[in-house]
Amino acid sequence: MLVKTILNRVQKFKSFVYGNVKWIDTGEKPELDIELLARANSKAICSVCCQKASGYDRLPERRFEFIPMWGIKVYFRYAPRRVNCRHCGIHVEQLPWCKGKRRLTESYAWFLSGWAKRLSWKEVAEAFHTTWDHVFCSVEMAVNWGKENRDLTGIKAIGVDEIQWQRGHKYLTLVYQIDTDCRRLLWVGQNRTVKTLLKFFMWFGKARSDQLQHICSDMWKPYLKVIKKKAVNALHILDRFHIVAYLSKGIDKVRAEEVKSLQEKGLEPVLTQSRWLLLKKPENLNEKQAGKLAELVQYNLKTIRSYLLKEEFQQFWQYTSPYWAEQFLDKWCTKTMRSKIAPMKKVARMLKRHKPLLMNWFKAKGQFSSGIVEGFNNKAKLTTRKAYGFRTYYAAEIALYHTLGALPVPETTHKFF
Numbered sequence: 001m002l003v004k005t006i007l008n009r010v011q012k013f014k015s016f017v018y019g020n021v022k023w024i025d026t027g028e029k030p031e032l033d034i035e036l037l038a039r040a041n042s043k044a045i046c047s048v049c050c051q052k053a054s055g056y057d058r059l060p061e062r063r064f065e066f067i068p069m070w071g072i073k074v075y076f077r078y079a080p081r082r083v084n085c086r087h088c089g090i091h092v093e094q095l096p097w098c099k100g101k102r103r104l105t106e107s108y109a110w111f112l113s114g115w116a117k118r119l120s121w122k123e124v125a126e127a128f129h130t131t132w133d134h135v136f137c138s139v140e141m142a143v144n145w146g147k148e149n150r151d152l153t154g155i156k157a158i159g160v161d162e163i164q165w166q167r168g169h170k171y172l173t174l175v176y177q178i179d180t181d182c183r184r185l186l187w188v189g190q191n192r193t194v195k196t197l198l199k200f201f202m203w204f205g206k207a208r209s210d211q212l213q214h215i216c217s218d219m220w221k222p223y224l225k226v227i228k229k230k231a232v233n234a235l236h237i238l239d240r241f242h243i244v245a246y247l248s249k250g251i252d253k254v255r256a257e258e259v260k261s262l263q264e265k266g267l268e269p270v271l272t273q274s275r276w277l278l279l280k281k282p283e284n285l286n287e288k289q290a291g292k293l294a295e296l297v298q299y300n301l302k303t304i305r306s307y308l309l310k311e312e313f314q315q316f317w318q319y320t321s322p323y324w325a326e327q328f329l330d331k332w333c334t335k336t337m338r339s340k341i342a343p344m345k346k347v348a349r350m351l352k353r354h355k356p357l358l359m360n361w362f363k364a365k366g367q368f369s370s371g372i373v374e375g376f377n378n379k380a381k382l383t384t385r386k387a388y389g390f391r392t393y394y395a396a397e398i399a400l401y402h403t404l405g406a407l408p409v410p411e412t413t414h415k416f417f
């Protein structure tokens with residue numbers, strides 16, 4: 001079977017035919033050089049208006065990298081024609097295997113971007129002996145195509161979340177669709193200000209915003225403000241995951257302070273290795289850890305009391321009656337306010353302040369479990385942290401859309417990936 005026969009099966013172009021296939025020994029790595037020719041009598045297509053146009057001249061030959069085969073690099077070789085278009089003037093013809101001045105064929109770019117969903121960009125570059133830039137451009141192409149071709153109809157529920165980006169206090173705002181039948185990243189923006197979320201709603205549009213039925217977010221003030229103004233028909237739910245996170249942060253703070261004061265007093269540092277113990281769900285502790293926790297509970301430490309407050313709060317979500325849930329919340333807040341533990345009091349004050357929003361959880365009947373936003377949050381952090389080798393915001397944004405956006409890919413006759 002000839003290489004040409006295989007190519008005609010997997011990658012056929014309407015107005016072009018494959019010519020000579022040459023084996024090039026470059027010393028280090030062999031290459032396959034495949035000539036492409038315009039079909040006789042076929043007219044070139046203007047790359048601006050996409051219509052047939054009469055020929056003008058021919059440019060020097062260019063090489064376009066195709067998908068490697070058996071560890072052999074594969075190139076298409078073609079001398080593009082220029083057309084004299086009636087509407088647009090003199091332009092290079094449109095090529096079905098490659099857009100603009102790119103050096104990679106579209107098939108190869110889709111191939112690389114497919115692998116970039118499974119491996120880091122660096123790993124993809126290494127595996128296929130290509131550069132990081134080529135992988136990046138391929139993913140960028142896939143993301144742009146996917147964003148242009150995705151379906152944004154019927155979005156009823158969204159979640160607004162933030163992640164820390166790089167070191168220091170830099171944030172990204174992420175908006176997810178969290179409907180049961182479709183969960184994906186919809187939008188990424190820099191910072192977590194009023195302006196950031198306004199940008200999302202501007203892009204999303206009024207008609208779609210009016211159709212929203214549920215929005216989950218945390219208690220971050222700028223978000224609350226914008227959501228109230230822009231999603232007028234939606235029930236706003238405070239995310240369970242974020243509330244648990246606030247409680248955990250409270251414990252962390254109490255613990256750090258207490259470790260310090262115990263050390264100053266020269267007492268045995270009972271708390272030094274207990275951090276994960278206290279943040280884990282009790283049912284996830286192994287026997288040894290449960291033992292240590294039981295031992296810790298004996299000391300009447302602030303840390304332990306905070307831990308017990310947090311555990312007690314879990315009961316809030318179990319209620320089916322909003323009335324009893326509210327009673328519970330009030331009691332819990334009073335108890336916490338009397339605990340004299342400042343970081344926990346801070347959380348209680350915050351929960352009290354946002355009670356109406358907190359109670360919306362029961363109106364939504366627990367439809368939006370903490371797992372959805374939490375799962376996305378973890379994946380998003382992993383995506384930005386993983387050694388993709390990007391330092392710019394733009395590259396991180398592209399990576400997030402690529403891994404979490406559930407973006408569509410074009411239909412092709414042959415699947416290279």
Ligand SMILES: [Zn+2]
Pocket residue numbers: 046047048049050051053085086087088089
């Ligand atoms: Zn034209």
